[in-house]
Amino acid sequence: MELRKNYFADVRKDDLHEVGQPRPRSDSPGHVTGKTAFFADRNFPGMLHLKMVRSPHHHARIRSIDTSEAEKHPGVVKVLTAKDVPHNVYTILILIQIGPEDETVLADGKVRWKGEAVVAVLAETERAAQEAAAKVKVDYEVLPAVFDMEEALKPGAPLVNEYHGQNYYLYDSGECRKVRFGDVEAGFAGADHILEQSYQSSPIEHAPTETTGCVVAPEGNDRFTCYTNTQAMFFTLDNTSIILQMPGSKLHFVGGTVGGGFGGKVDVIVEPIAILGAKLTGRPVSFIYSREEEMQISSPRAAEKVVIKDGVMKDGRIVARKVTGYTDAGAYSRHSPYGAQKGAGHYPGPYTIPNVWIDTYCVYTNRTPSSAMRGFGVTISDFALEVQMDKLARLIGMDPLEFRFINAYRDGDMKAHRQPTEGAALIECMQEASRAANWPVAEKYMAMSSYKKGA
Amino acid sequence: MAKVPVQFTLNGSEKAEFIDSGTTLLNALRDKIGDTSPKGGCHQGTCGACSVIIDGELRLSCLTLAETCNGTTITTTSGLSESGVLHPLQRAFLDTFATQCGFCTPGMIMAAKVLLDHTPNPSRDEVVEALSGNICRCTGYEPIIQAVLLAARANSQNAA
Ligand code: FES
Ligand code: FES
Numbered sequence: 001m002e003l004r005k006n007y008f009a010d011v012r013k014d015d016l017h018e019v020g021q022p023r024p025r026s027d028s029p030g031h032v033t034g035k036t037a038f039f040a041d042r043n044f045p046g047m048l049h050l051k052m053v054r055s056p057h058h059h060a061r062i063r064s065i066d067t068s069e070a071e072k073h074p075g076v077v078k079v080l081t082a083k084d085v086p087h088n089v090y091t092i093l094i095l096i097q098i099g100p101e102d103e104t105v106l107a108d109g110k111v112r113w114k115g116e117a118v119v120a121v122l123a124e125t126e127r128a129a130q131e132a133a134a135k136v137k138v139d140y141e142v143l144p145a146v147f148d149m150e151e152a153l154k155p156g157a158p159l160v161n162e163y164h165g166q167n168y169y170l171y172d173s174g175e176c177r178k179v180r181f182g183d184v185e186a187g188f189a190g191a192d193h194i195l196e197q198s199y200q201s202s203p204i205e206h207a208p209t210e211t212t213g214c215v216v217a218p219e220g221n222d223r224f225t226c227y228t229n230t231q232a233m234f235f236t237l238d239n240t241s242i243i244l245q246m247p248g249s250k251l252h253f254v255g256g257t258v259g260g261g262f263g264g265k266v267d268v269i270v271e272p273i274a275i276l277g278a279k280l281t282g283r284p285v286s287f288i289y290s291r292e293e294e295m296q297i298s299s300p301r302a303a304e305k306v307v308i309k310d311g312v313m314k315d316g317r318i319v320a321r322k323v324t325g326y327t328d329a330g331a332y333s334r335h336s337p338y339g340a341q342k343g344a345g346h347y348p349g350p351y352t353i354p355n356v357w358i359d360t361y362c363v364y365t366n367r368t369p370s371s372a373m374r375g376f377g378v379t380i381s382d383f384a385l386e387v388q389m390d391k392l393a394r395l396i397g398m399d400p401l402e403f404r405f406i407n408a409y410r411d412g413d414m415k416a417h418r419q420p421t422e423g424a425a426l427i428e429c430m431q432e433a434s435r436a437a438n439w440p441v442a443e444k445y446m447a448m449s450s451y452k453k454g455a
Numbered sequence: 456m457a458k459v460p461v462q463f464t465l466n467g468s469e470k471a472e473f474i475d476s477g478t479t480l481l482n483a484l485r486d487k488i489g490d491t492s493p494k495g496g497c498h499q500g501t502c503g504a505c506s507v508i509i510d511g512e513l514r515l516s517c518l519t520l521a522e523t524c525n526g527t528t529i530t531t532t533s534g535l536s537e538s539g540v541l542h543p544l545q546r547a548f549l550d551t552f553a554t555q556c557g558f559c560t561p562g563m564i565m566a567a568k569v570l571l572d573h574t575p576n577p578s579r580d581e582v583v584e585a586l587s588g589n590i591c592r593c594t595g596y597e598p599i600i601q602a603v604l605l606a607a608r609a610n611s612q613n614a615a
Contacts (some may be wrong), residue, residue: 024549025552025554027557029549031556031557032549033545034490035492038494068597259558260592291501328573395463
């Protein structure tokens with residue numbers, strides 16, 4: 001990799017010892033020799049296997065649960081239902097005061113998505129756990145479900161999640177996250193052209209090569225070691241502590257080795273119930289998603305819908321942008337209110353637009369809860385707004401890269417969130433991109449700089 | 456469940472175990488023998504993370520019953536480096552940054568080893584073909600392909 005030192009030569013430090021230097025990765029010798037210990041490489045004598053009984057319905061009331069046959073199945077040691085979980089209703093971001101708690105560890109009275117955990121079976125072997133799980137009888141009353149965000153927002157739509165009371169997340173700013181800057185209607189009124197387009201995406205599964213799971217070993221004296229592939233150690237530790245009503249000092253988490261995650265292992269799903277199983281049986285417990293579970297149950301990237309309306313001048317300046325974004329959280333919040341909020345921050349793009357109006361909604365439906373994935377909340381925004389940029393350029397007959405040079409933010413520009421731009425390098429990145437992609441732009445753009453001297 | 460005796464050579468040492476009939480070689484290696492270098496990513500023959508070499512051939516240990524391995528010679532990634540010296544493939548995976556999370560790495564190295572054992576100077580297409588049964592979700596494959604080509608070059612230099 002070449003480090004271009006001609007950019008920002010007068011402000012750059014040149015005594016860096018790390019940037020631009022290759023360094024061997026400390027974990028790869030373990031990887032290439034097969035010595036790296038992933039969580040499932042821990043094996044304890046007497047370890048139990050946990051299998052989950054899951055909802056076959058998208059939305060249903062649970063009339064009754066009968067675990068008697070499962071309990072009698074040879075090899076079964078313990079069967080857990082909602083009443084065994086000390087603090088059964090939780091939400092991950094409660095740790096940073098983002099509530100309400102809206103999700104059950106094991107379903108209690110109702111299921112809100114197909115695949116929701118209802119009963120946990122612990123048995124001597126994986127096979128016994130599977131067979132016993134098949135013997136759990138749950139009597140469901142199927143309820144109408146909603147799978148489409150626009151349907152979910154209509155009056156009279158089935159209520160997905162009672163803990164919210166309506167099918168959207170209520171922010172402190174109201175039913176959506178808002179950005180208001182300038183006067184967007186005046187901007188449209190003065191624009192040479194207006195372009196309104198909608199964009200939408202489907203959920204995307206991370207499909208890590210190692211499936212989600214953990215192995216728990218009771219240490220005696222009420223302390224538990226949990227080997228886990230969580231990507232969010234302290235989210236997991238603290239939420240487990242709340243769910244199990246146990247002080248964190250009783251919980252020893254060992255992680256840091258993750259066989260692929262991409263955001264998919266940020267939720268707190270396997271650890272609390274596995275530790276509870278170990279606590280109630282006094283034995284080590286292994287809870288590992290099968291590949292099928294990983295693909296069906298783990299939280300995907302949210303489906304999103306975006307409507308972007310831009311006002312643009314013939315000379316290439318964008319003068320107004322209005323965006324409405326919808327994020328499909330599925331049945332529970334997890335990280336989605338945050339994802340939708342990030343979208344609100346992101347829709348102006350790296351462009352200086354004088355009039356901006358943005359609303360982003362986090363919507364509940366009876367679909368698999370979505371959550372973190374690689375830039376969630378901004379990746380789909382970027383897709384939408386960069387496609388929109390190309391369309392705008394085409395509309396006014398301008399080269400799409402030159403169009404971006406005209407609108408790119410530069411140091412000192414005011415962003416829609418009322419933060420002045422600092423340390424921008426977009427112009428320089430686009431100059432390099434234009435060279436690398438062999439996409440020539442007019443000389444005046446190659447002479448531009450993000451760093452406005454004296455600004 | 457019926458127990459069956461199984462004997463094979465694993466990375467140069469003799470193993471004799473009683474295992475439950477129907478146990479996969481992957482589970483026998485990991486849970487009984489304690490060689491956790493083959494990984495279980497799918498347990499259904501699609502990811503390649505569990506790949507091992509049985510009598511010189513690449514095999515998916517999740518789809519191989521341990522009881523069918525009597526009298527065979529099995530190699531796993533943990534048996535590749537001799538007295539702490541890395542195998543050229545292991546060295547090449549290190550040098551080209553071909554590992555990220557490392558979960559697919561043992562299976563990749565096994566697939567690459569079988570290729571180089573049969574075809575010491577493979578073309579890029581042959582490398583791609585040989586690795587096509589192994590899924591990596593982190594690297595984007597290019598560094599892995601480079602690693603195998605680099606190891607092949609090291610091989611041919613040694614031979615020359
Ligand atoms: S675990 Fe054997 S192919 Fe995936
Ligand atoms: S390095 Fe993560 S799956 Fe290959």
